[in-house]
Amino acid sequence: METDGTDGYVIEAAELRRSYTGGYEAVSGITFSVARGELFALLGTNGAGKTSTVELLEGLAAPSAGTVRVLGHDPYRERAAVRPRIGVMLQEGGFPSDLTVTETVRMWAGCTSGARPVPEALDLVGLGHRARVRVKQLSGGERRRLDLALALLGRPEVLFLDEPTTGLDAEGRRDTWELVRELRDTGTTVLLTTHYLEEAETLAERLAIMHEGRIVTTGTPAEVTASRPSRIRFVLPREVPAARLPLALCAAAEGQRIEIRTHDLQRSLGELLRWAEESGVRLEGLDARSASLEEAFLDIARSRTDAELEGAL
Numbered sequence: 001m002e003t004d005g006t007d008g009y010v011i012e013a014a015e016l017r018r019s020y021t022g023g024y025e026a027v028s029g030i031t032f033s034v035a036r037g038e039l040f041a042l043l044g045t046n047g048a049g050k051t052s053t054v055e056l057l058e059g060l061a062a063p064s065a066g067t068v069r070v071l072g073h074d075p076y077r078e079r080a081a082v083r084p085r086i087g088v089m090l091q092e093g094g095f096p097s098d099l100t101v102t103e104t105v106r107m108w109a110g111c112t113s114g115a116r117p118v119p120e121a122l123d124l125v126g127l128g129h130r131a132r133v134r135v136k137q138l139s140g141g142e143r144r145r146l147d148l149a150l151a152l153l154g155r156p157e158v159l160f161l162d163e164p165t166t167g168l169d170a171e172g173r174r175d176t177w178e179l180v181r182e183l184r185d186t187g188t189t190v191l192l193t194t195h196y197l198e199e200a201e202t203l204a205e206r207l208a209i210m211h212e213g214r215i216v217t218t219g220t221p222a223e224v225t226a227s228r229p230s231r232i233r234f235v236l237p238r239e240v241p242a243a244r245l246p247l248a249l250c251a252a253a254e255g256q257r258i259e260i261r262t263h264d265l266q267r268s269l270g271e272l273l274r275w276a277e278e279s280g281v282r283l284e285g286l287d288a289r290s291a292s293l294e295e296a297f298l299d300i301a302r303s304r305t306d307a308e309l310e311g312a313l
């Protein structure tokens, strides 16, 4: 394997910016790095700038400012050095739809150095049984898998997956997760963008959440969720007003529906259950859960918007 000259980081972005014609800045100075063999997820609200960022990393466009290195090279200026070592799964592959699955992969293999045998690539993504089918007859999920087969064809050291499981059913999604994990376990570095927070929570070792062109938070999934509150929800019986809840439990009430947000789930839940027991109150639909990435994400999107609103006043 070639040395990357990067002290273990195979992707490095520093103060990266990207402006489109007309001056709109979609990426506004982001800095992050991905270590060899790491699975890093880039998350964000719609239009946050994820695809614009990934295209810079893939060398499909040049940044308007800042630097990007992939495997120690500038992926735009030194494309010839980088391209054979990366695999790219775009959001929409766009294949000639009259070709069969095998013909499509074979055609792609012709442009890929050291390509895997076609049957191996198809088996990897669970498309072996569809080898003779024309691309136009594939389902949306099967097309996504064909996209993935093409990205994996050259046994890439760095794999870019842009929304890899969009359109896949639950089983297909889990199969793809399994495959992505196997690739990571064999040393492939993976940069993933996704709208599915569960996907990022399950797969990513580290992640960054983007909002309006900036990275708002970054860390391991546990670090990103750690600062967020856990929550307890339940419905009080009609005859018990929310005001009767213990003062220490800071709760939001919508009629009889109660939501408690807490940084000490065990203590708050214990206190609530003791009170309910002593008062003989039944808590309907009781649900207690630790902060998830989804809540962290929503919190970030909301608080940023609130902060911006306050700033604008």
Ligand SMILES: Nc1ncnc2c1ncn2[C@@H]1O[C@H](COP(=O)(O)OP(=O)(O)OP(=O)(O)O)[C@@H](O)[C@H]1O
Pocket (backbone or CB within 6 Å): 020, 021, 024, 026, 044, 045, 046, 047, 048, 049, 050, 051, 052, 053
């Ligand atoms: N070619 C372009 N010209 C002008 N603006 C663009 C272009 N491509 C994207 N944008 C704008 O840049 C911003 C970021 O888009 P981008 O596709 O990178 O976001 P994203 O995070 O990938 O969004 P999504 O999750 O919706 O796919 C958006 O406001 C988008 O409208």
